[in-house]
Amino acid sequence: MREFITPEGVDLRLNIADAGQRAAAFLLDAAIIVGVLIGLTVAAVLMGLGAAAAGGGGAGLELVAIVWLLGFFLLRNFYFVAFELSARAATPGKRIIGLRVASRDGGRLRAESVFARNAMRELEVFLPLSLLVGQSQGGGVESWMYLLGFIWAAAFALFPLFNRDRLRLGDIVGGTWVVRNPRRKLTRDMADEGGERLSRFAFTAAQLEAYGAKELHVLDDVLRVRNRRIMRSVAERIAARIGWNHTPFDDDYDFLSAYYAALRGRLEQRLLMGVRRRDKHDV
Amino acid sequence: MAREDDWKRLERLMDKVEKGSAGKLSDDEILVIPVLYRSTLSALSVARETSLDLSLISYLETLSARAYFFVYGSRSTLQGRLASFFSVDWPRAVGSLWRETLIAGAMMILGAVAAAWLVGHDAEWFYAFVPAELAGGRDPGASTATLRDTLSGVEDRAGLSVFATFLFTHNAQIALLAFALGFAFCIPSALLMLYNGATLGAFFILFASRGLGVEVGGWLMIHGVTELFAVTLAGAAGLRIGWAVMFPGSRHRLEAAKEAGRAAGTVVGGVVIMLFIAGLLEGFGRQLITDTGSRYAIGLATGVLWGTYFYAPRRRGTALSYSNGQ
Numbered sequence: 001m002r003e004f005i006t007p008e009g010v011d012l013r014l015n016i017a018d019a020g021q022r023a024a025a026f027l028l029d030a031a032i033i034v035g036v037l038i039g040l041t042v043a044a045v046l047m048g049l050g051a052a053a054a055g056g057g058g059a060g061l062e063l064v065a066i067v068w069l070l071g072f073f074l075l076r077n078f079y080f081v082a083f084e085l086s087a088r089a090a091t092p093g094k095r096i097i098g099l100r101v102a103s104r105d106g107g108r109l110r111a112e113s114v115f116a117r118n119a120m121r122e123l124e125v126f127l128p129l130s131l132l133v134g135q136s137q138g139g140g141v142e143s144w145m146y147l148l149g150f151i152w153a154a155a156f157a158l159f160p161l162f163n164r165d166r167l168r169l170g171d172i173v174g175g176t177w178v179v180r181n182p183r184r185k186l187t188r189d190m191a192d193e194g195g196e197r198l199s200r201f202a203f204t205a206a207q208l209e210a211y212g213a214k215e216l217h218v219l220d221d222v223l224r225v226r227n228r229r230i231m232r233s234v235a236e237r238i239a240a241r242i243g244w245n246h247t248p249f250d251d252d253y254d255f256l257s258a259y260y261a262a263l264r265g266r267l268e269q270r271l272l273m274g275v276r277r278r279d280k281h282d283v
Numbered sequence: 284m285a286r287e288d289d290w291k292r293l294e295r296l297m298d299k300v301e302k303g304s305a306g307k308l309s310d311d312e313i314l315v316i317p318v319l320y321r322s323t324l325s326a327l328s329v330a331r332e333t334s335l336d337l338s339l340i341s342y343l344e345t346l347s348a349r350a351y352f353f354v355y356g357s358r359s360t361l362q363g364r365l366a367s368f369f370s371v372d373w374p375r376a377v378g379s380l381w382r383e384t385l386i387a388g389a390m391m392i393l394g395a396v397a398a399a400w401l402v403g404h405d406a407e408w409f410y411a412f413v414p415a416e417l418a419g420g421r422d423p424g425a426s427t428a429t430l431r432d433t434l435s436g437v438e439d440r441a442g443l444s445v446f447a448t449f450l451f452t453h454n455a456q457i458a459l460l461a462f463a464l465g466f467a468f469c470i471p472s473a474l475l476m477l478y479n480g481a482t483l484g485a486f487f488i489l490f491a492s493r494g495l496g497v498e499v500g501g502w503l504m505i506h507g508v509t510e511l512f513a514v515t516l517a518g519a520a521g522l523r524i525g526w527a528v529m530f531p532g533s534r535h536r537l538e539a540a541k542e543a544g545r546a547a548g549t550v551v552g553g554v555v556i557m558l559f560i561a562g563l564l565e566g567f568g569r570q571l572i573t574d575t576g577s578r579y580a581i582g583l584a585t586g587v588l589w590g591t592y593f594y595a596p597r598r599r600g601t602a603l604s605y606s607n608g609q
């Protein structure tokens with residue numbers, strides 16, 4: 001969770017994508033790229049065969065070579081740029097994982113930022129990769145040089161693991177970060193249900209003084225999960241603390257939701273006065 | 284509750300947008316989204332201050348964030364974006380990199396002069412600067428006649444378009460690498476510039492020593508003006524980033540890198556276009572235009588064109604400005 005101030009001055013508290021999610025998204029994208037490349041190669045070979053069969057020979061093969069060269073180049077350099085410039089600001093891999101690219105300063109995501117962040121991939125991915133491939137050819141001192149070069153390059157590739165916001169080099173240069181794409185439905189308000197039951201329970205002010213906002217939110221979770229055993233033990237603990245005579249015959253859910261509604265009403269009332277009570281130790 | 288209806292409406296619109304049917308939104312819907320977004324945002328502020336309903340707050344948070352991405356997302360049309368790129372952003376970014384461009388250019392010239400001097404003294408040095416696959420038989424072992432033939436453009440014309448495509452993709456990849464390497468504290472970018480110059484210098488002196496200096500000049504210049512300029516700019520963009528990371532000055536290092544990245548990213552985007560043009564000139568122009576005089580003329584013309592486009596004074600536009608440090 002990070003501070004993210006919109007131009008209107010409100011903090012949206014976005015979730016930063018973690019290293020695993022980003023790696024997964026990248027691997028998905030890489031798989032898509034490799035898949036398309038294989039498809040392209042097969043198509044090019046078929047086209048070449050067709051051209052050769054038709055007797056076109058040179059011209060056909062030329063076309064195949066151009067399609068492959070340009071296709072490879074465009075995929076390598078513009079797959080990420082094109083998708084991240086679209087309205088979704090995410091490649092297919094990022095979309096599947098539920099991530100998107102955003103500008104760190106809260107402003108618009110600029111084309112040059114997207115371009116810069118993806119051009120850095122040369123350093124982060126392709127350089128270590130080419131060194132890895134190159135290593136198998138050397139021997140002796142040369143392979144040691146390759147190893148050193150590879151460690152040097154790998155340091156750039158692993159950069160996201162060493163900072164809090166999981167920024168890779170491209171994010172630093174582009175002024176971007178990758179955030180979780182938020183999605184959440186409006187769920188029912190637990191206080192509405194408790195309010196209906198409140199008339200049967202009359203809590204005193206002293207009984208409502210026992211807890212703060214933190215306990216309220218725990219209680220909210222308990223009510224949402226609605227596990228019989230957990231509700232029983234929570235109800236007993238609350239009853240003991242506030243001195244409520246809670247018999248085993250009373251319905252735990254009724255009691256808890258009524259207490260939740262009453263407690264929240266009281267805490268929110270005090271919130272209006274500017275008093276925020278964090279937890280039961282906060283007086 | 285009226286506000287809740289607003290949220291639900293915004294949520295439905297966002298669902299629609301995120302399913303990829305932004306184009307199907309009516310004008311009314313597009314106009315109402317920013318309004319709904321701002322009212323949701325203010326509801327979020329109010330809820331944070333007055334409500335302890337966590338689910339409501341996080342619902343409003345996520346809904347606001349989704350709408351934020353739509354309202355502030357990159358939605359300018361491709362056409363408008365290209366227009367502003369060519370008319371303002373690109374030349375201005377290149378202009379703001381003039382110091383780095385001079386340094387990168389000087390590096391390349393230094394490499395060329397050093398290599399020419401070394402090869403001039405001992406032809407064996409040639410093999411140290413030019414890899415065999417690049418030389419393609421154009422090395423000190425070749426006869427003067429063979430060398431002359433390689434300049435005349437009598438090579439097989441059938442494969443020209445493949446050749447042009449290969450040159451473009453190859454050079455663009457090198458340019459992008461020169462840019463990215465700048466992050467590693469400038470040095471690899473600078474080395475790449477030196478090395479690129481050295482290759483050039485070694486080539487030139489080899490031909491010049493056989494009395495083909497003028498011809499090889501035309502052979503190189505017809506596309507080289509554009510290509511070398513593009514590579515220099517890519518190196519300059521790399522230097523700018525490396526410099527910002529090393530010496531951020533009074534700013535936060537991340538801030539400095541981001542600002543440098545903005546100008547450098549624009550420049551590198553343009554470099555790819557320049558290299559595409561250079562690839563065409565090299566693949567087609569050089570093979571079809573064999574007259575040395577015409578080759579020089581085209582080379583000079585491209586130089587003048589790029590120079591005026593990037594550095595001629597122009598009226599201040601309203602678009603982004605690239606501060607040079609402060």
